[in-house]
Amino acid sequence: MDTAQIPDTLIVFAHPGFEKSRVHRTWLPEVEALPFVAVRDLCQLYPGGVVDVKAEQAALESARTIVLQFPLYWYACPGILKEWIDQVFEHGWAYGQTGTALRGKRLLVATSAGGAREAYQAQGRNRHSIKQYLLPHEGLARLCGMEWLGVFALHGALTVQHKQDAQASAIAYAKLLTGLHDNSLDLASLQSLENLLEAIQAT
Amino acid sequence: MGLGTIVFLLLATVILVPLAMRLGIGSAMAYLLAGVLAGPHLVGLMSDPASLSHAAEFGVVIMLFLVGLELRPRELWRLRGPLVALGAGQVAGTTALVALVGWIAGLSWQGSLAVGAAMAMSSTALALPSLRDRGLGGGPTGQGALAILLFQDIAVIPLLALLPLLATSGVPDMADTGGLGFLPGFVRTPLAMVVLAVVLVATQWAAKHVFRWLALSRQREALTAMGLLLVSGISLVAGTVGLSAALGAFLGGVLLADSEYRHEIEADLEPFRGLFLGFFFATVGAGLNLPLILSKPILVASLALGLFALKVGVLWLLARSARMNPSDRLPLALGLAQVGEFAFVLLAVSRGSGLMSGDLAGLLGGAVAVSMPLTPLSLMVWSAAQRRNMESVAQPAEGAASDALVQVEAPVLLAGFGRMGSMVGRVLKAQGIPVSVLDLDPHQVAHMRRLGLEPHFGDARREELLKAAGLAQASLLVVMVDDQEDGLDIVRTARETRPSIPVILRVHSHQGAYHALGLENVEPIRETFGAAMEASRLALEQLGWRSTRALRAVELFVRHNQASMRELAKVDRSSEDWLRLLRERIDEASNLVREDADPRHLVDRAWDNESLRTEFFKKE
Ligand SMILES: Cc1cc2nc3c(=O)[nH]c(=O)nc-3n(C[C@H](O)[C@H](O)[C@H](O)COP(=O)(O)O)c2cc1C
Numbered sequence: 001m002d003t004a005q006i007p008d009t010l011i012v013f014a015h016p017g018f019e020k021s022r023v024h025r026t027w028l029p030e031v032e033a034l035p036f037v038a039v040r041d042l043c044q045l046y047p048g049g050v051v052d053v054k055a056e057q058a059a060l061e062s063a064r065t066i067v068l069q070f071p072l073y074w075y076a077c078p079g080i081l082k083e084w085i086d087q088v089f090e091h092g093w094a095y096g097q098t099g100t101a102l103r104g105k106r107l108l109v110a111t112s113a114g115g116a117r118e119a120y121q122a123q124g125r126n127r128h129s130i131k132q133y134l135l136p137h138e139g140l141a142r143l144c145g146m147e148w149l150g151v152f153a154l155h156g157a158l159t160v161q162h163k164q165d166a167q168a169s170a171i172a173y174a175k176l177l178t179g180l181h182d183n184s185l186d187l188a189s190l191q192s193l194e195n196l197l198e199a200i201q202a203t
Numbered sequence: 204m205g206l207g208t209i210v211f212l213l214l215a216t217v218i219l220v221p222l223a224m225r226l227g228i229g230s231a232m233a234y235l236l237a238g239v240l241a242g243p244h245l246v247g248l249m250s251d252p253a254s255l256s257h258a259a260e261f262g263v264v265i266m267l268f269l270v271g272l273e274l275r276p277r278e279l280w281r282l283r284g285p286l287v288a289l290g291a292g293q294v295a296g297t298t299a300l301v302a303l304v305g306w307i308a309g310l311s312w313q314g315s316l317a318v319g320a321a322m323a324m325s326s327t328a329l330a331l332p333s334l335r336d337r338g339l340g341g342g343p344t345g346q347g348a349l350a351i352l353l354f355q356d357i358a359v360i361p362l363l364a365l366l367p368l369l370a371t372s373g374v375p376d377m378a379d380t381g382g383l384g385f386l387p388g389f390v391r392t393p394l395a396m397v398v399l400a401v402v403l404v405a406t407q408w409a410a411k412h413v414f415r416w417l418a419l420s421r422q423r424e425a426l427t428a429m430g431l432l433l434v435s436g437i438s439l440v441a442g443t444v445g446l447s448a449a450l451g452a453f454l455g456g457v458l459l460a461d462s463e464y465r466h467e468i469e470a471d472l473e474p475f476r477g478l479f480l481g482f483f484f485a486t487v488g489a490g491l492n493l494p495l496i497l498s499k500p501i502l503v504a505s506l507a508l509g510l511f512a513l514k515v516g517v518l519w520l521l522a523r524s525a526r527m528n529p530s531d532r533l534p535l536a537l538g539l540a541q542v543g544e545f546a547f548v549l550l551a552v553s554r555g556s557g558l559m560s561g562d563l564a565g566l567l568g569g570a571v572a573v574s575m576p577l578t579p580l581s582l583m584v585w586s587a588a589q590r591r592n593m594e595s596v597a598q599p600a601e602g603a604a605s606d607a608l609v610q611v612e613a614p615v616l617l618a619g620f621g622r623m624g625s626m627v628g629r630v631l632k633a634q635g636i637p638v639s640v641l642d643l644d645p646h647q648v649a650h651m652r653r654l655g656l657e658p659h660f661g662d663a664r665r666e667e668l669l670k671a672a673g674l675a676q677a678s679l680l681v682v683m684v685d686d687q688e689d690g691l692d693i694v695r696t697a698r699e700t701r702p703s704i705p706v707i708l709r710v711h712s713h714q715g716a717y718h719a720l721g722l723e724n725v726e727p728i729r730e731t732f733g734a735a736m737e738a739s740r741l742a743l744e745q746l747g748w749r750s751t752r753a754l755r756a757v758e759l760f761v762r763h764n765q766a767s768m769r770e771l772a773k774v775d776r777s778s779e780d781w782l783r784l785l786r787e788r789i790d791e792a793s794n795l796v797r798e799d800a801d802p803r804h805l806v807d808r809a810w811d812n813e814s815l816r817t818e819f820f821k822k823e
Contacts, residue, residue: 016751017810047750114815158819
């Protein structure tokens with residue numbers, strides 16, 4: 001497969017507690033094995049937080065789909081990812097009059113949350129869905145002219161004890177990325193969903 | 204020069220100079236007075252001032268050499284505009300006006316011109332130090348003054364050749380045209396220039412190698428002697444070919460301004476400049492024809508005042524037309540309005556050529572001498588007025604005032620350019636921060652220069668060298684010498700001039716760090732600490748730790764270590780307490796590590812979701 005040589009899906013991965021991870025330890029190998037996927041692990045690349053902006057921009061430019069993958073920390077992405085966004089998405093490159101580098105690319109968030117699905121509802125403890133909590137990422141996509149695909153989220157992440165518990169979601173995750181890669185998914189219908197995980201598992 | 208004269212002049216230096224500085228009238232005045240006292244008409248120690256003139260001239264020569272040393276050729280080139288505009292304007296304007304007055308007063312037109320040209324000269328020896336004393340040596344005032352003075356220095360050469368031509372009586376050439384006197388004027392001057400240029404370039408080349416060789420011998424007096432030899436040698440050559448010795452010295456200085464030995468030469472010659480300039484003013488004082496002046500005091504005084512006022516007017520107008528700031532115009536005008544030492548030479552030549560009478564020359568000589576103190580006096584009044592106006596404005600910060608001719612803003616003074624210092628220098632340079640660098644190893648300095656860095660040779664333990672390297676303007680001192688005792692010496696010396704300058708100090712051991720921590724605002728850097736921490740971090744990564752975790756683990760260790768060092772520094776090292784504390788802190792540090800190794804703390808607590816999980820299951 002010729003297209004396999006060029007990774008068109010870039011996963012930007014941020015997990016400061018990876019040593020004890022269960023969910024993402026299962027997810028990551030699954031998607032990393034896909035030939036069209038490249039992963040940038042921010043905790044390994046930039047432990048001190050000083051990002052190589054040029055290198056990151058180049059990696060983003062060569063991708064068609066950009067995935068932000070992280071465990072949900074305090075209803076948001078971990079700080080190291082926010083730091084990366086702040087440094088890389090420069091005015092004049094990502095947005096603004098000359099900032100067209102990301103136009104037409106697609107942005108997806110893949111995350112896991114300790115809270116159950118029921119908690120992330122209007123009547124639940126957290127009042128809002130994860131997609132709503134992650135509104136800033138949607139804003140980012142919009143400002144940079146990217147297509148906002150939405151959120152792929154695993155609820156009840158703290159109940160995951162063994163690899164098998166997260167295996168199903170890992171397969172769904174890989175399926176989603178493959179579908180995005182070979183254009184076999186109906187993007188318009190995806191965008192209206194609260195959680196892509198459930199949609200994929202339903203198919 | 205008799206021993207008595209030397210003792211007298213040194214006494215004057217020791218007693219009168221500090222007194223004059225305290226009174227705010229400048230050292231030049233003090234020496235002038237000492238000269239008058241010692242002169243043939245009073246004490247009689249300096250009964251033959253002419254015999255002192257060589258030593259005296261040497262002061263001016265050293266001064267111009269040092270001025271040149273501060274000006275790189277590039278910067279001199281930048282001065283060419285003001286050199287011509289201000290310099291030519293000043294010489295031509297003053298000559299014309301004074302000549303007009305003389306002509307109206309009944310002098311011949313040739314005599315008037317000769318007087319005018321003589322009175323147009325200013326005193327480099329007086330103007331630059333006076334401006335410097337008031338902190339005006341740098342910036343537009345200092346540069347404007349230098350441009351005018353340099354132009355005058357150049358103008359003297361053709362003037363000396365032209366004045367005898369004006370003479371109607373056909374008296375032979377009196378100008379000191381040196382060893383080329385047998386040649387006609389139009390060949391002589393260009394030829395002299397060429398000879399001087401060749402000598403200067405050769406000197407520059409030789410000086411570099413000789414200085415390195417001398418520096419390796421570690422004999423300070425050899426370096427000092429070399430500096431003096433350079434100055435006197437160049438001016439000797441300049442004088443021999445009939446050029447102004449001061450001009451030659453100035454050019455020599457400019458050519459060495461890029462040399463790595465610049466600070467060393469500056470520091471070595473600095474005291475000689477002061478002393479020899481003092482002799483210069485003393486000879487001027489001693490040379491005054493007191494009886495003649497005292498017989499016509501009113502005439503001499505009004506001549507001096509009139510000349511001073513006229514020159515102030517011309518200079519002020521020129522400064523205005525050159526678009527100088529209104530606040531810079533008056534100090535420039537006051538600084539250069541005195542009539543200078545070249546006037547004596549020009550008057551002598553004019554008299555010799557029969558362009559004026561001996562009496563007139565004597566009276567004018569008196570007026571010249573009286574006009575000299577008017578500069579420090581008027582500048583004193585000016586700055587007092589200035590201070591009153593500025594009362595409400597905040598005083599400049601310590602060391603902010605600089606008398607450097609060319610403002611090289613080097614906020615960082617770096618001592619030691621070896622394995623550590625050169626790295627620090629490169630990091631700062633990469634940020635575009637100018638760094639002034641001193642190193643004591645001639646090989647290292649030469650090597651770093653080949654790599655495009657610009658360290659200077661010099662011993663940073665010496666105050667003069669720290670000053671020459673810009674201690675007064677620096678806002679940070681970084682000491683990276685490998686010997687800890689030397690490092691502490693440098694800090695002590697620097698703190699004498701700048702008691703509160705922040706210091707980053709390389710230390711060898713814990714002992715050194717404790718010592719440095721006892722000093723205010725000194726940050727000790729243990730030379731191997733950073734590298735050891737870097738190695739630890741890499742070791743952890745090699746063991747499979749994720750980079751974030753390795754970095755945080757090391758950072759925690761660093762913080763703990765630095766905090767304990769600060770704490771321990773406060774405790775008496777011979778006491779029981781100290782040992783106990785030390786043991787406690789070491790235990791604590793290894794617990795830091797052990798705590799981290801505990802599987803319960805495989806990640807930083809902040810990101811550990813273990814307790815979350817447990818609680819989650821309890822609830823289920
Ligand atoms: C610092 C921190 C903050 C967290 N904040 C939230 C939160 O706001 N909402 C939530 O549902 N879960 C939260 N969690 C739980 C994590 O989302 C959960 O541990 C993670 O998704 C598990 O993935 P892993 O097995 O790959 O580590 C938090 C966990 C940590 C350590």
